[in-house]
Amino acid sequence: MIDLIYVEKAIKAHPRTRAILERFANKTVIECDRYTEIFNPAGQNFRLQKQRPALILARKQEGWVLPAPPEYRIAAGRNFYFSHMLNCLYDCRYCFLQGMYRSANYVLFVNYEDFVTAIEAVADSAATPAWFCSGYDCDSLALEPVTRFAEYFVPAFAELDNAFLELRTKSTQIRDILRYAPLSNVVTAFSFTPDRVARELEHRTPSVSKRLDAIAKLQQAGWAVGLRFDPLIYTAQFRAQYQQLFQQIFTRLNPQTLHSVSLGVFRLPKGYFRTLVKLYPEERLFAAPLEERDGMISYRADLEAEMRDYCEQELLKYLPRESFFPCYPESGGKAHAG
Amino acid sequence: MTDSLCSTQDSSWVNLVVALAAEAKPLQSWYGLKRDATQRAYPVFRNQHIALIISGLGKLNAAAATGYLHALNGSVSNSIWLNIGIAGHAHRPVGTGLLAHQVVDASMGVTSYPPLPFELPCVTERVVTVDTPDLAYAQAGAVEMEASGFLHAAQRYTTRELVQCYKVVSDNPGQDARQLEPAAVSALIGQQLSTLDRLLQQLGRLSNELTELSIEPELLRRYQQHWRFTVTQRHRLEALLKRWRVLAPAAQGWNPDWRRIPHSKQLLSEMSAHLDQLAVERA
Structure with missing residues (x-):
């Protein structure tokens, strides 16, 4: 529920701002100079704000496209990410955003045109294809009815020869994608954890079966789809849980038509982890057998390897190896938002 | 009121x-x-x-x-x-x-x-x-x-x-x-x-x-009656007690056996090891 909308004066007249404000006609609108005045001050509590986040409409002034962190790469060659939004509609307890941002308010950068210009420039700067991931600092599609992000970016990529788009999501908001003819350079990647884990840790997200329904619809329409098992979450029953999850997924989907499948481990920078534990000390995930390695908090190395090996082995029962992408950074990895 | x-x-x-x-x-x-x-x-x-x-x-x-x-x-x-x-x-x-x-x-x-x-x-x-x-x-x-x-x-x-x-x-x-x-x-x-x-x-x-996320002052006082903690150790103790509360709520953050431990440093170390063990058992 969004009650308050902050709007940067500079983008007050932007057509996208106007469309969003029309949608929230009876809400309180507050003008500001820069979104950082609301988003950045110290002394805010993410947990409290997550109960009723405000929406901040802003203009991204620079850094529209950034090099992707190693664990976020989906293909060899050039990998980038871009964030039209900061923070997420969902409330996944493992998400690094809770540790990174002081505020849980949603920041939406409405100047999509500048993102696309930057993407074009990066794509054209070399001959090798470039991948552009969305969903690092937010879920790509969760707020689609408000943001109309896919509605704008999907057709924009239809015009780009050398650029691929990955939308990372747990959402079922695929209507705006289905409005278009399928594009070979756009992949919608859905994140999964086992049902029980999702219920405990991925608050406000659609169930695994609803996500599968959305994937099936995209596949039927000819869209490329990816699966992301990231982060892997350890429980004493993780083998049974992941086995069941893979079975549930591959009973429903044809593995041969999947664009890509990746695994990622739970990993958070130490500072973010400390913030998360302070915010949610009652959370079982943070009381788990975790340890610090090179400034990162992750599962004990033996447990991590056990999970990774087991899941990889199970996945390869269903998948051709060429569509499997393990994402195991030696360092620097984080559980992403989407 | x-x-x-x-x-x-x-x-x-x-x-x-x-x-x-x-x-x-x-x-x-x-x-x-x-x-x-x-x-x-x-x-x-x-x-x-x-x-x-x-x-x-x-x-x-x-x-x-x-x-x-x-x-x-x-x-x-x-x-x-x-x-x-x-x-x-x-x-x-x-x-x-x-x-x-x-x-x-x-x-x-x-x-x-x-x-x-x-x-x-x-x-x-x-x-x-x-x-x-x-x-x-x-x-x-x-x-x-x-x-x-x-x-x-x-x-x-x-x-x-x-x-x-x-x-x-x-x-x-x-x-x-x-x-x-x-x-x-x-x-x-x-x-x-x-x-x-x-x-x-x-x-x-x-x-x-x-x-409600804090450790009850009464429980902290109980520890402080038996051991002396530096400020850093006290923060560590609070963090461990919170973790313990998640892993074993029934224990209520207290193990009478630990009264045998003479020093706070050793207490925190044993507590930590105990919780690491619990974390695996109860994951």
Whole structure:
């Protein structure tokens, strides 16, 4: 529920701002100079704000496209990410955003045109294809009815020869994608954890079966789809849980038509982890057998390897190896938002 | 204190800062606040959960009184801070209650945005703090003299979500501020008490949520009776007790066997190893 909308004066007249404000006609609108005045001050509590986040409409002034962190790469060659939004509609307890941002308010950068210009420039700067991931600092599609992000970016990529788009999501908001003819350079990647884990840790997200329904619809329409098992979450029953999850997924989907499948481990920078534990000390995930390695908090190395090996082995029962992408950074990895 | 506030404010501490005795009067009566006779620097009133201070006019007085009240109450965790007072407005009717969504210090040019992550009990408004009374009504929003000083001080003592400013329109171009009598000011604040209750209930809920995450002081005292902890060790102990509470709530954070351990350092180390083991067993 969004009650308050902050709007940067500079983008007050932007057509996208106007469309969003029309949608929230009876809400309180507050003008500001820069979104950082609301988003950045110290002394805010993410947990409290997550109960009723405000929406901040802003203009991204620079850094529209950034090099992707190693664990976020989906293909060899050039990998980038871009964030039209900061923070997420969902409330996944493992998400690094809770540790990174002081505020849980949603920041939406409405100047999509500048993102696309930057993407074009990066794509054209070399001959090798470039991948552009969305969903690092937010879920790509969760707020689609408000943001109309896919509605704008999907057709924009239809015009780009050398650029691929990955939308990372747990959402079922695929209507705006289905409005278009399928594009070979756009992949919608859905994140999964086992049902029980999702219920405990991925608050406000659609169930695994609803996500599968959305994937099936995209596949039927000819869209490329990816699966992301990231982060892997350890429980004493993780083998049974992941086995069941893979079975549930591959009973429903044809593995041969999947664009890509990746695994990622739970990993958070130490500072973010400390913030998360302070915010949610009652959370079982943070009381788990975790340890610090090179400034990162992750599962004990033996447990991590056990999970990774087991899941990889199970996945390869269903998948051709060429569509499997393990994402195991030696360092620097984080559980992403989407 | 009203019943509704009693039911939701059980563990949170509320600090009210007002500029005028006339603003304080209805609050004293509504919440059953008694004068603290030991305080001479400022008039202070309190009950079991609420303290109210009368700061005098202006942002400097508001900031100083806020600091004074904080020092007086000790560092109560997750306390609520609320500035209540009258304000002028260019077009809002007299008697309108407003929660500040933006506080502008007109002379300093500094703007703050109190986070409002709760069900709003009333409309929200821009609040402009001026240094001298402004009867021109040229500013957009509610114009008053304390909010920015209060906010700047109180945000140092608790999380920003728990620091709010509530203003009641007392004058506008049609109703001259110079005609305002103390009784009228009291009446204006008095008409807002149920809205203030609702606001304090919302803030109390947030405050309680944070307080419930802490380790019970009684449990910490129990440990401190047996071992001596440095400040760093105490933080570590609290972190371990929280983890223990998650992994084995039934244990209630205490193992009588550990009384054999002579030193706090060894205690923390054994506790940590025990929890690592539990974490695997109970994952």
